[in-house]
Amino acid sequence: MQENANLTVLVIDPNPVMRASLHNMLTLASISKIDFAVSSGTAIKQLAKRSYDIILCEYDLGSGLDDGQDGQQLLEDLRHHKLIGLLTIFIMITSEGVYSKVVSAAELTPTDYILKPFTVDALAGRIARALERRSVFLPAFQLIGQDNAREAIASCVRGEASHPRYAPEFVRLRAELHASLNEQAEAEVLYGAVLAAKPAGWARLGLARTLAAQQRFDEAEALLAALVADHPKLMAAYDLRSRCLEMTGAPKLAQSALEDAVAISPHMVRRLRKLGEVALEAGDLAVAEKSFRQVVAKARYSEFRDPEDHVNLIKALIRKGDAAQAGAIIRDLEKSLRGNPNTEACKAFSKAMLAEATGNADAVHEELHAAVRAGAGLSGKLKLALARSCLASQLDTRASEVVLSVINDAGSGVTVQQATSVFVKAGRPDLADSVKLQLKAQAQQRLEVALEKTGAGDFKGAVQTLLEARHLSPGNLPVMIAAAGAILRQIDAMGWAPKLAEHCAGMLDTIRKLDSAHPELARLNNAYTAAKRKYGMSA
CATH class of the missing domain: 1.25.40.10 (Tetratricopeptide repeat domain)
Structure with a gap:
């Protein structure tokens, strides 16, 4: 196994006995470059500094801790925040009793699973199989890493012909690459061809995504409704169905779809956050408050804490008329997220909302000014909410300043039309025209x-x-x-x-x-x- 000597491995497991056992097994498999992480937090810190060829991750990472995060959720965090790439082999370690639940609910699948208990030979076999797969997909993965999606598609076509065993995976990757190039029709054809041969859940989900990307939301929603009925633990289908329902003007049904997903998979912070947002939009303040409370509680143990989660909870509490609790959350925000660069802006905006609810106009103006001054790093969504509050308080100059900062931030994901619609919806098209003139000059x-x-x-x-x-x-x-x-x-x-x-x-x-x-x-x-x-x- 000389070829294993240069492999780097990160073992993520809270159990010291299991870490020692895995170390011995890897050593016997001629792998010596091994690092360890005892929790999701320590794993994230290590992966932020360096990359590994292989990650061996225990599914049950809780071990008495309160964060509730498991290996699947860690994988999704790592992919979402781009801490691991396509070339990283991620093998999940789990028990047979948990495996059936994990594999059916997985939104982003690991490279492989290995069931406890297992032998050195079994582990070495899984690693060898994963390395073989990586070598087959390496040309396509390298092209994707070079942002060359077009050539990666051609590489997938060649790989499909050369390695028929992996043909379905190559077709799936091709379809995703076409979608990334906004070639939804091409992706739709590929997914349709797969489904004509076999009703694969991933292909049905992919087809629904292409329909949604083409704004064919009713078709996508009908497809997703059937999909979750057949595969009730395919979590990503619930999320997409909720978005389709939201886009077709059915916020209550969108909320219901997310509630169904949370009932099955209750720990995913991004889904809980979205449920809170949809519930707030639908006027279900009880669900909004509950969801945002869970987000704040779970994120407390995350390396990706965001003070904007506190702002969402405060907004729900204020709309419920619970000023006392909103004040308590503002104090918690200030205390628990001290040092975060966005805390001051989030605290000021929250205080402005609370002051508005209690009729303190002077405090509203003071805090809005403070939020705008400190708000450079806020998300585009929260900046637009801040602009709306400034408009409501006749702070037109501040509102324009915030909207311009959103547009000037190419990474905000907010278009000029979306940003200036804040003025149009507030009955101030003159401000929208003024901002557009400034943008034209820039x-x-x-x-x-x-x-x-x-x-x-x-x-x-x-x-x-x-x-x-x-x-x-x-x-x-x-x-x-x-x-x-x-x-x-x-x-x-x-x-x-x-x-x-x-x-x-x-x-x-x-x-x-x-x-x-x-x-x-x-x-x-x-x-x-x-x-x-x-x-x-x-x-």
Whole structure:
């Protein structure tokens, strides 16, 4: 087993006897580079510093602790926060009695499971099988890591032909890659072909996702209703069904779908948070309060604590009219999350909501000003809520400041239209127009900066600046023309960049729709075709 000598392994298990046993087994399997973690928290800290080839994780991580997190939830946290990638082998260790529950409810599956008790040979066999699978998928995984989804799809086609044993997994990966490129029709065809041969739960869920991405929410919801009836522990189906119901204007049914999921899998913090949000929207304050309380309690033991969870709980309590409890949660927020960079902003916003509920207008203004000053790191969703509160208190300048900060944060996930709709819904279209004019001016400034960077030979800098300009002014034709041209110059000078090429192709399509006779369009199309030919991408 000489090939095992260079493998790095992280063992996650709270039981010292089991850790020692696994150490012995791994040593006998010629694996010596072994680290240990005794809880989900210590595992997350270690994985934030370095990566491992293999993670062996005990399913039952509680061992008397109060966090309630198990190995499956840890896996989902690690994937959600991108602490492990596709190349990491994650093997879950569980008992036979728990396995049937785990495997049916798993939302993100491990590479493999191993049932206790097991021998050295059994463990070595699982590792060998996982390494074989990784080698088969390695070309596709490497291309995905390089943001080259298009070539990864081609690699999957080749892998499917070369390794028929893994054909279903390659088809699944291909469909997910098409979806990541917003090629939902292609993904839909692949899922449909799988389902024509076998009613696989993952393919039904994937098909529902593609339908939802195409805003065919009624079709997706009907498919998901049947799916959860046939597979009542396929948790991701409940989450997607809830979103579809929410999008079709049925908040009560959306809440019910999430409640069903929480009843089966009660520890997933992100689902509890979403249940609280949906219940708050539906006016079910009791469920909203209960959900947010659970989120705050469970997150207390997480490495990913977020003071915005306290804000959600405080909002539910204020709407219930429980000012005393809301005040207590504000004090807990200040005490338990001291040192978090967003705590001051969350505390100020919470105090503003409480002051508004108690009729203290002066305090509302003071705290809103404080929240805006300290709120640079807040999520886009909470910033928009802060902007709405500023508007309600006639703090128009502060509201505009917050909306502009959301739009200028490309990572917020909030579009210009979504952000400015805050003003429109508040009956202030004048403020929306004012913000759009400021954004147009900012985009023009970036155009000028990009021109200087291009003249200095900084092609990458010019592209980044122009993509920022496009985010600020998405329908701005001169910005798109300049951005597409800058991308093509960078590709010509520095080599093919798959993600940028996809950006460029999308912009050319948009330009064609806005002005098919634009004098620059033919030149850009020719340059794009020439770049594809130059780097062997024409096929």
